[in-house]
Amino acid sequence: MPTFAYQASDATGRDVTGTVEAPDRASAVRQLGGRGLQPFKVSEAAAKPNLRGVTTTKPKAGEVVDENTPIRLSSSQLQLFTEELSELLEAGMRLEAALKLMEGKGTTGTHSRISRRLGNLIREGHPFSSALRQASPSFGELFCSVAAAGEAGGSLAESMKRQAQYLASVREMKSQVAVALIYPGFLFFSAVGVTILFTTFLIPRLSTMMSRMKGGVPKGIQIVMAVSDFTRAYWWLILAVLGLMALGFWIWSGSKSGRPVWDQTKLRIPFIGNVLMASFHTQFLETLASLSGGGLPLLKGLELASRVSSNQYVQRQLENVIAGVRDGASLSRGLEKTALFPLKLLEMVRIGEHTGDLSGTLRRTADRCGRELSKSLEKVMALLQPVIILVMAGLVGVMAYMMISVIFQTVSALKSRG
Secondary structure, X not given: OOEEEEEEEOOOOOEEEEEEEOOXXXXXXXXXXXXXXXXXXXXXXXXXXXXXXXXXOOOOOOOOOOOOOOOOOOHHHHHHHHHHHHHHHHOOOOHHHHHHXXXXXXXXXXXXXXXXXXXXXXXXXXXXXXXXXXXXXXXXXXXXXXXXXXXXXXXXXXXXXXXXXXXXXXXXXXXXXXHHOHHHHXXXXXXXXXXXXXXXXXXXXXXXXXXXOOOOOOHHHHHHHHHHHHHHHOHHXXXXXXXXXXXXXXXXXXXXXXXXXXXXXXXXXXXXXHHHHHHHHHHHXXXXXXXXXXXXXXXXXXXXXXXXXXXXXXXXXXXXXXXXXXXXXXXXXXXXXXXXXXXXXXXXXXXXXXXXOHHHHXXXXXXXXXXXXXXXXXXXHHHHHHHHXXXXXXXXXXXXXXXXXXXXXXXXXXXXXX
């Protein structure tokens, strides 16, 4: 009888591992459920992967062997694949048949290659979550964990649907940021172009004209001309200093001691910090809702959802939350001890705990945070535009002042000669 290795969570949320003998994987999952365990990875112990971690089979005649070639998916390809798979599963198709249908859409495209590889791994007895890990690095740990939770709870179609919605929301958020930065970016580069034009063309000509005038040059114009001359003569030194400063900051912000300080400082920057926090709230709550709704224990879901943010300060705060929940505290109590979540968000979590619909409440709260994120982005973009316009107006004002001064002194000189 085959032996299956498993990883599961017990009633307290702790991870346990071991082996179980069963005629097939479904029977092994049922045995673990009878023991009060919630499996999130069950695989046949006899499966032997190759050096790259991908189980290979004898290829068919004329089939292109691509099992050892890494397949990487873009964000749009990953979203499309997840949406199509969830639609087929919701229509009642078995997983293997759905992947076979998706494979038949083409013979050389990435979509067909990933479907073919997943189908081969599943036919060899691998669970879907394990096949995802082996098939492509584009399926991150979070994606695989959502799939494992859906498999264990018998709701793979619903899990894939929620994952597709999550991927769509992340892409939408990124596109909103990109679109919102187009106009401020255009203004910024225009300001840089105007500055270069003034310092390399207009100011040198004005300095030549004013050096021939009687009465001397006004002090303000002398300062501007001196800055222009210094910039033209030592532009390479300025670039070198700025480059060294940027390199030093990059090294410090990535160091073991500097990164936590910088990560915490970013959250305190006016307007920018609000956007970062709203983005974290949206992704964290949506991820935790998907995991807990898919049947994964709360503690395991917290451990996986804590990885949605690369901010080390946030991760350390969430580690305290995980430790509190592991010791028996409620989720709302653990979140309350951090400085990451506002009071109104904590109240929503408490309501979900009291009503027993924690995943639904978390998802509704994530939607609310998503709307707040959109508002925060609009505020930041609305602030950036006038700031850049004011900078450009200042540059143009300085140039206008210099030109008017030259004209005034020229007219005064002509009158004195008359």
